[in-house]
Amino acid sequence: MSLNQSNKVPGKGLIRTLTFVASLGGLLFGYDTAVISGAVGSLNNFFVEALETVGDTTGAAILQYKIILTICILLILGLFSSFLYKFFQKIKASGIVLVLLIVGGYFYYTGFLNTPNVLTENLKNSILGFMVSSALVGCIIGASLGDRLANSIGRRNGLILAAILFIISALGSGYPDNLNIFGGNILTSFIIFRIIGGIGVGLASMLSPLYIAEMAPAEKRGSLVSFNQLAIVGGMLIVYFVNYFIVRGQTEEWINTTGWRYMFLSENIPALLFLVLLFTVPKTPRFQVMKGQEEDALDVLTRLNGPDKANSIINNIKNSFSTKKGHWLSFGWLIVIIGLLLSVFQQFVGINVVLYYAPEIFKGMGMETDASMSQTIIVGLINMVFTVLAIATVDNFGRKKLMLIGSIFMAVAMIGLGITLYAESTGVMALLFMLLYIAAFAMSWGPVTWVLLSEIFPNKIKGVMAVAVAVQWLANLAVSWTFPMMNNNTYLNDNFHHGFAYWIYGFMALISAIIIWKLIPETKGKSLEDIENIWSKK
Template sequence: MDNLTNTKSSNVYLITAVASLGGLLFGYDTAVISGAVGALRSFFIDELSTDPALAQSAIIQYKAIIVLSCLTVFGLFGAFFFRFFKRTTSIILLVLTFLIGGWLLYANFISEETVLSETLTNSILGFMVSSALVGCIIGASLGDRVANSVGRRNGLLIAAFLFFISAAGSGYPELLNPFSSGDLSTFIVYRIIGGIGVGLASMLAPLYIAEMAPANIRGKLVSCNQLAIVGGMLIVYFVNYFIVKGQSDQWINTIGWRYMFLSECIPAVLFLISLFFVPKTPRFQVLKGNDEAAIETLTKYNGPSKASLILTEIKRSFKIKKAPWLSYGWGIIIIGLLLSVFQQFVGINVVLYYAPEIFKGMGMKTDASMLQTIIVGIINLIFTVIAIFTVDKFGRKKLMFIGSVIMAVSMIGLGTVLYSQDTGMAALLLMLLYIAAFAVSWGPVTWVLLSEIFPNKIKGAMAIAVAVQWLANLLVSWTFPMMNNNTYLTETFHNGFAYWVYGIMAVLSGIFILKFVPETKGKTLEEMEQIWEPKQDVPTVNN
């Protein structure tokens, strides 16, 4: 019996490790850009200022990409209208969204002259860094459809292939260019392709683990995906550091940044190959009417005594009727959306994506800035582990509020230190304190809250919260260079302005948590339903 149990445990941990590679690539792909920001500006953008014809062509293509990206995002988010409103109302809102959004886009962006201004330069750089997030929105929006059509495992195979294509194309966009576009535009397209892989993996990897893991260790194994994401970020920080260590800026700006993106090919290929050796989930097999394959997999990972019972439970779960997303009122929807928005508006991905550039702005050289980024990754990993082991002990609400307070102090303090032009140890310590506060609170605990506050009948509403989270990430990452590199703001605030903005957002996030978010610690899903039922229209909860 012990040997059988050990074998089952080994099998489960093995498939968890394979699926968690999806989370690792998620973190790797989103963080790899951090070491290349300066080089990308030098390689792709600086030459535009000396070649007006090249600049005009690049700007036209950039505008086209922005228009297509906006239309895609408008369409994907517009589809959510049909889950909240009647068909006629949804169509009207969708048309208004396209008309208003299109007019704003034309008036404030498309109609502008094709001249490389400072604002446009910073906009292009910001979008190059954050363009993968457009793909993340697409991938996350399509994740449920992919999971139910080709399956969880096969969906991860698609993600692995997209990771590989993106890594190779981002490294050499001028050679791998089937789009007949400029190098800058081609690079952006490949980053969006990688983002689609991230979006798919962000949904399918934890879903695959949850459906394969026995109930008694499911929480621990699903947590491995979050650790893998943070671990992937830390690994790429090390990779970037060793690529640039001892190299000249000229080499980094022409060759080094390519190696950063190409390095992702290695874990992508490993992930792709490994997925062929793990099974499809029993839930997907039942969904497709293949009960024999489902019972075989369940027996292998849960034992013969539990396999039949679990299969019965899976079949019963398909009979649960889904309720309209507004069954519990707007309150729960708004809280879910604001949890996602504040998680990004406190500025975490600015630190993760632009860390080396931030440290360079503090006067550090390239090697030193990369080394400091590794420290950021280590702090992020350590405090994420702490969060996993404390969230059930201290509660979600308390951790989130404490995190908001410390992040507010850290960001306002960092902005003040930069404003006073004191870029020594104080700035670094405030940055690390901010990372620790986020990693132990808003980083992992937001996902815990999102998974708990939505009752089973409207669990699908979590999709819009996740999509909004990617959109908020895109907005913050795209606008940071516009604030941080703006001549007026830099001369006036010495790069402190953006951090004050994020500090204010942290203050607002703390007020939001304190007044509107319920404590879900120790509550069953049925108890959560009772919390929302008497307060369907007001996003306020008394604990």
């Protein structure tokens, strides 16, 4: 066997191993975000409905909810304040931010904080929506810190931190009463533990694809980064099975008091595996070059690419770091706008409504608990199958075509689902529209968005990726939190029969198609340095 051959074979094996380990972060991302789907009904019963029976303490519990919600909002504003200040300062419109904050604060105070602490329908829906989506507050925090951690402790060590947070969250979310160390009620305890897990998800959402992208050869980067999305949907599918087997044959009373705890505790198994395996993989060459560890970086690159390519690659890496980090608008407005729009519309099309609330949606179609859980498994299988197809085609068919086709089919599916529900026909057609939607998303905006976000930002403004991912989680929070407010609203249901929300998501899918058509460049087969040149020329 020649030297080139001997290096080629171990390189393939090593990149597969690295991709597998890093993708476990994606698996936990999917597991942690989807585990809530099986527990929505139980959480509503255990936490929200119970507020109606606790008498004098109901007002105190509502007050705590208002306080923790306000803290979360202020925290999110604080995290985005630096970016917003720089952005509006650049366009000489800083006063707009101040006006928006004053107006928004006034309406928030008068319309929410200053209202009586009475458990109304809207408040119940708000509490349930925030419980389900509270992890997303942590995702925003984790994603916002991702770039700083990636450049200080490294991509791999950042993932180790994420694994530890997953373990803490799994234990605390399962037993928020026994592990209530925060001084509030158990609703507050549950929300905080979910936020801790969300921080882990936010870190993994940025660092896992970044780790793979920095390790992978250019010609395979699209498909290998897409394995992170495959791991995400794999984590979702696994937890759908776990949730199904936990509740199968059990009484509603047992599920509402004990079963939901087992759902959260089950996350400890993949989280511990992830933590252990991370200690067996190297740091990325780009991080090692950044820290002056060129010999270590060269060793990793040689094992991955062979000695001939390794020297060329490390020179390209060094050249890419030769300039200091610049302002986020160093390459113009377009790249920043594209990154933010990709992040926002991946969520505005409504994917996480289906993934988080699928069992409740199926229950709304008249299915029993076991049947709704089994239908959710079908959703997970479709998600998995079409994600695999996307991985197989993303480096050949191209990013832009997949995204455009996916947007069109998502729009058709969501508008069709809304019409079906409006007509009160909740049989096979409603299920088929939902499965079509999942298939379209899994072939396009699911994996390809992460590929594009890992590719498009030059090293000089790599920090924009952290902002884009944080904005993605903010959009996810907005969509997931507001869905119960629309879906459980008496007025909307009397007039639209649960179809209203899906028309909103279908309209967003149409807008996403226009964005892809007009703004997104094709990046397949291009090195990270070639992609940087695209923006330099604009």
